[in-house]
Amino acid sequence: MNPPDASVATPRAAPRIIPRSEHSISRSHISPNALRVLYRLREGGFMAFLVGGCVRDLLLGLEPKDFDVATDALPEEVKKLFRNCRLVGRRFRLAHVFFGRETIEVATFRATSAPSQGDEPLPETDPEDGEAPELLDDEAAARAFDASGRILRDNVYGTIDEDVWRRDFTANSLYYNIADFSVWDYVGGVEDIAARRLRLIGAPETRYREDPVRMLRAARFEAKLGFDIDPDTARPIATLRELLSAVPPARLFDETLKLFLSGHGARSFQVLRRRGLLAALVPSVDSYFVSHPGSLVEQLLLRGLSNTDARVIEDKPVTPTFLFALLLYGPIAAIIEATPPERWHELATILEACDQAVREAQTHIAIPKRFALGVREMFALQPRLEHPRGRRALRLLEHPRFRAGYDLLLLRAEFGLAPPEMAAWWTRLQEAPAAEREHMADALAGDAARSTSAPRRGGRRRRRRPGPKAAARS
Numbered sequence: 001m002n003p004p005d006a007s008v009a010t011p012r013a014a015p016r017i018i019p020r021s022e023h024s025i026s027r028s029h030i031s032p033n034a035l036r037v038l039y040r041l042r043e044g045g046f047m048a049f050l051v052g053g054c055v056r057d058l059l060l061g062l063e064p065k066d067f068d069v070a071t072d073a074l075p076e077e078v079k080k081l082f083r084n085c086r087l088v089g090r091r092f093r094l095a096h097v098f099f100g101r102e103t104i105e106v107a108t109f110r111a112t113s114a115p116s117q118g119d120e121p122l123p124e125t126d127p128e129d130g131e132a133p134e135l136l137d138d139e140a141a142a143r144a145f146d147a148s149g150r151i152l153r154d155n156v157y158g159t160i161d162e163d164v165w166r167r168d169f170t171a172n173s174l175y176y177n178i179a180d181f182s183v184w185d186y187v188g189g190v191e192d193i194a195a196r197r198l199r200l201i202g203a204p205e206t207r208y209r210e211d212p213v214r215m216l217r218a219a220r221f222e223a224k225l226g227f228d229i230d231p232d233t234a235r236p237i238a239t240l241r242e243l244l245s246a247v248p249p250a251r252l253f254d255e256t257l258k259l260f261l262s263g264h265g266a267r268s269f270q271v272l273r274r275r276g277l278l279a280a281l282v283p284s285v286d287s288y289f290v291s292h293p294g295s296l297v298e299q300l301l302l303r304g305l306s307n308t309d310a311r312v313i314e315d316k317p318v319t320p321t322f323l324f325a326l327l328l329y330g331p332i333a334a335i336i337e338a339t340p341p342e343r344w345h346e347l348a349t350i351l352e353a354c355d356q357a358v359r360e361a362q363t364h365i366a367i368p369k370r371f372a373l374g375v376r377e378m379f380a381l382q383p384r385l386e387h388p389r390g391r392r393a394l395r396l397l398e399h400p401r402f403r404a405g406y407d408l409l410l411l412r413a414e415f416g417l418a419p420p421e422m423a424a425w426w427t428r429l430q431e432a433p434a435a436e437r438e439h440m441a442d443a444l445a446g447d448a449a450r451s452t453s454a455p456r457r458g459g460r461r462r463r464r465r466p467g468p469k470a471a472a473r474s
Contacts, residue, residue, distance in 0.1 A: 321374030
C-alpha cells in the first residue's frame, strides 16, 4: 500500500476495500436510473461499479452532475440487457443507456494505459489517423500512440485491476460496488480526497504525454474542487503545456466549455493563468492580459465569468457565445485600437476586429460557426445600444442577440467602457409597458435632436439627412 503522502501513485495489485460502515456514500444520493443500471448488470451476472467523479463528489458531499458505470460486461452484452441503449465511440466503445434526459454511461473495464471514458472524449477521427479507426481484435493494432506518446485509440478490454490505470487522478479512481456497497481504492484516492490533494496516477510526465488534456483537467479540478495539485503532478505542466497544440481543436473546445461553463469559470481563468495554460489554450487572450495587467477589460472578464457562474449555480441557461465574447473582448479591443481613432466606432472596424480575433482563437479551439457569428452580432449591437435612434430602438428588443448584447453593455457600463445612462435606459425600457416604451423612444429621439441640431435664423432647424455611415449603423 502506498503511503498517503507519496507523490507518484501506483495502483496496488489488490484494492483496499472500504465497507459501507466506513464511508459516507448513501444510495439515497445516487441517481435512481444509475441504480437501475447497476442492479440490472448485477442481476445479469456481471460486476457493476459506479466510478470516477461521481464517487469523488459523493464522498465530498457534493451532488454529482452525472453518473458513470464500469463493468466487466462487453458493450454488446450491455446492449442486450437494455433496450434503451446505444453503443457509441470508435476510439473506445461505450454504452449509453437513456432515461429521458438522463444518460448513464457504461464502460467495459479496459487494459493498462487506456484513456478514461466520458471525461476525455475525442472526435471520431484524429488528424494523425487520417480516418476513423475500426474496432480491432488484435491488441497491438487496437492500441496506437503518436510520436509524443499520446494515445490515439484503444479498444483493449481488461480487468478492474487494470482499469484503474486508465483513470487520470487518484481522486477520480474510486469504485463503488453495488454488490455490497463498498468502495474499492487502488491508489490512495480516499486519503487524497480527505487531504484535498490532486495527484496523477503513475509518472506525471508520461501521463501528460499520453493525453495532454490532463493538464487542463488538473486546472479544472483545482478550480472546481479547491484541491491543491501535488507538486510532482504540477511540475511538468510548465514544460509540457505546448503539447496542447497537437490536441484536436474540437476537443479543446469541449474542454473550454467544461472549464468556463460549469460554475467555476472565474476560478478556472485564474488557475489557467497561474499555471501558464491560458497561453497554450488561447494565446491571443493571454497575450492581451500580459500586456495589460489589471486592466478594466480583465475586471470585466472576471465579473462576466462570475455572473455566468452564478447562472449555472441557479440552473439558468448559459451560452458559449457570451463566453467567447468575454474571452475575446481584449483581443477585439486591441485590434480596434490599432486602427485610427476616427474609425473605432465604425461598424466595419468592429466586425473586422471580431472576425480577426475569432480566426486567431480558432487556430487552437474549434469555435463553431454559430457561436462565432453570435460574438460578431453581440459586438455589432454595441454602437446601436449606445446610440439608439427613436422608435427604431424598439426593434432591437426583438433581435435574437439583444439579451446577450444588453448583458455585455451592462458589463461595459459597470467599468466605464460604455455610457451608464444608456445601460440604465435600456433596463427601464424592458421593464416598461408597450405604450410607455414608445414614449421613452420618442423622448430619447427628441433629446438627441435638440443636442445635435443647430438652430437656423428664424428659429427653424435644418434636418440633416443620414449619410452612408449613419445608415449602416442604424
